[in-house]
Amino acid sequence: MPARALLNGEPAEGQALLDRSCQYGDGLFETIAVRSGRPCLWSRHVDRLLSGCDRLGIAAPDPDLLLAEAGELVAGRQTAVLKIVISSGPSQRGYARDPNARVTRWLRCDDQAERPAGTDEPLLAQECRTRLGSQPLLAGIKHLNRLEQVLASRELQTGRQEGILCNQQGRPVEGIACNILLRFDDHYLTPPLRDAGVAGTVRQLVIDKQELLDLPLRIQDTQMDALYRAEGLFMMSSLRGIQPVAKLGEHAYPLTRRPDDLGVLHDACFTFGGEPACAD
Amino acid sequence: MPARALLNGEPAEGQALLDRSCQYGDGLFETIAVRSGRPCLWSRHVDRLLSGCDRLGIAAPDPDLLLAEAGELVAGRQTAVLKIVISSGPSQRGYARDPNARVTRWLRCDDQAERPAGTDEPLLAQECRTRLGSQPLLAGIKHLNRLEQVLASRELQTGRQEGILCNQQGRPVEGIACNILLRFDDHYLTPPLRDAGVAGTVRQLVIDKQELLDLPLRIQDTQMDALYRAEGLFMMSSLRGIQPVAKLGEHAYPLTRRPDDLGVLHDACFTFGGEPACAD
Numbered sequence: 001m002p003a004r005a006l007l008n009g010e011p012a013e014g015q016a017l018l019d020r021s022c023q024y025g026d027g028l029f030e031t032i033a034v035r036s037g038r039p040c041l042w043s044r045h046v047d048r049l050l051s052g053c054d055r056l057g058i059a060a061p062d063p064d065l066l067l068a069e070a071g072e073l074v075a076g077r078q079t080a081v082l083k084i085v086i087s088s089g090p091s092q093r094g095y096a097r098d099p100n101a102r103v104t105r106w107l108r109c110d111d112q113a114e115r116p117a118g119t120d121e122p123l124l125a126q127e128c129r130t131r132l133g134s135q136p137l138l139a140g141i142k143h144l145n146r147l148e149q150v151l152a153s154r155e156l157q158t159g160r161q162e163g164i165l166c167n168q169q170g171r172p173v174e175g176i177a178c179n180i181l182l183r184f185d186d187h188y189l190t191p192p193l194r195d196a197g198v199a200g201t202v203r204q205l206v207i208d209k210q211e212l213l214d215l216p217l218r219i220q221d222t223q224m225d226a227l228y229r230a231e232g233l234f235m236m237s238s239l240r241g242i243q244p245v246a247k248l249g250e251h252a253y254p255l256t257r258r259p260d261d262l263g264v265l266h267d268a269c270f271t272f273g274g275e276p277a278c279a280d
Numbered sequence: 281m282p283a284r285a286l287l288n289g290e291p292a293e294g295q296a297l298l299d300r301s302c303q304y305g306d307g308l309f310e311t312i313a314v315r316s317g318r319p320c321l322w323s324r325h326v327d328r329l330l331s332g333c334d335r336l337g338i339a340a341p342d343p344d345l346l347l348a349e350a351g352e353l354v355a356g357r358q359t360a361v362l363k364i365v366i367s368s369g370p371s372q373r374g375y376a377r378d379p380n381a382r383v384t385r386w387l388r389c390d391d392q393a394e395r396p397a398g399t400d401e402p403l404l405a406q407e408c409r410t411r412l413g414s415q416p417l418l419a420g421i422k423h424l425n426r427l428e429q430v431l432a433s434r435e436l437q438t439g440r441q442e443g444i445l446c447n448q449q450g451r452p453v454e455g456i457a458c459n460i461l462l463r464f465d466d467h468y469l470t471p472p473l474r475d476a477g478v479a480g481t482v483r484q485l486v487i488d489k490q491e492l493l494d495l496p497l498r499i500q501d502t503q504m505d506a507l508y509r510a511e512g513l514f515m516m517s518s519l520r521g522i523q524p525v526a527k528l529g530e531h532a533y534p535l536t537r538r539p540d541d542l543g544v545l546h547d548a549c550f551t552f553g554g555e556p557a558c559a560d
Contacts, residue, residue: 004388006387008384008385017386023301073286093390135412146304148418
């Protein structure tokens, strides 16, 4: 007898829900800012996607095909958001992949619903009780297993746009949808992502271009109290660029504007090439 | 401009892929054996599903509606597998749920592809290098974030049906799609699920009915070497019942048949009520 399915009570082919993205979160995604009709930091996003495919053992999509499809969806838009999802494809029940399944490639472009990234209005953030699990096998990659971020976002109080997530040892790792950068009087600091966290494209841009910073950059573990001692706290993401935080809980930061060095890197986040020296 | 999407290169509405099961694994599932035309251990599966909804903050489906829909799909089949997926519904980008979204309820029934559970052929298992992450917030529930199990299943050598997964401390927790039960000369043991693992319905049946066991049951941490010292190793799942393991790697177990006490509990796994005293 053939399989039968009901989706919200209606008979359903159920093919889409057989995709392993739905069944197991077996895939990866990228969220990309579109400015001046072009996807920003494009090669960094593609590099991360391909690296994630390699780590999860998913056949990598053709980067040229991705760029062509992105171009088709972006056409006619100036400012938008492009999302790419790659999954290991459909399968029946069971954690083992179907070796004959075709990888699923899904791209979607829509107008940016939130305020456009690049504004200078500082964020309001809070500490989250939700802690990130410890899993070195998945740390760094932007996979589709995101229940921790979903639970953390449920904690956000009205008016707070971001939250600080700690690891199982109580050390801050990142924001809910951002990496974090702390500015102290003599250095910058961003936490390592050994056991948890997403290796954000903007974070990686800052690391690669750290010679443009006014202060040395340290990639090292820190504690929550250091977040309250910092001169400034910045959230880094594809859609936000490098955005200052005005308040963490009731604590107000002395520095709530982007210093010039971060401004250069922030602007670079919104170009196709994404390199500070490379005017689009 | 309206959103546009491409699914494997074809223009796509993309509604199914906007479901948060696909985007973030934001949901839960159950896999249920159907015998004699009825879903086995039904109330235990529904209880776990509702408990998972509560922990993830997803509105719980109506159990009577689930049973009616299960009955509709099962009709005309004797031996089959029923899968239920509940997700937080569709949303646009962003980890925050849409408070107006309707929870997605998906049920699918198909004939059992693998050999039917309940056979006495012992399993061949192996140790997995993939370790389970440590995340108390998600431990126990059968959520859709299953990349660890996908990666572990990729390790299985030809002819091996199951693998032993350890936690970050190297202590065995469960199988890839089963819980584990060890028999020693003076006790049974199953590991706790504080930081990782799924609280299987069969495992819970064994715990609840432990007075039917010939030996006391301990729920306690153990080490890999204890798995090699045990008289017998058993895998517990809805589809397998309580199934003996013949070999773990090259190690052959002295006991490769189900003792009488486990036989009673195994048989109970394949009834609608799922209680040993309750003949269907």
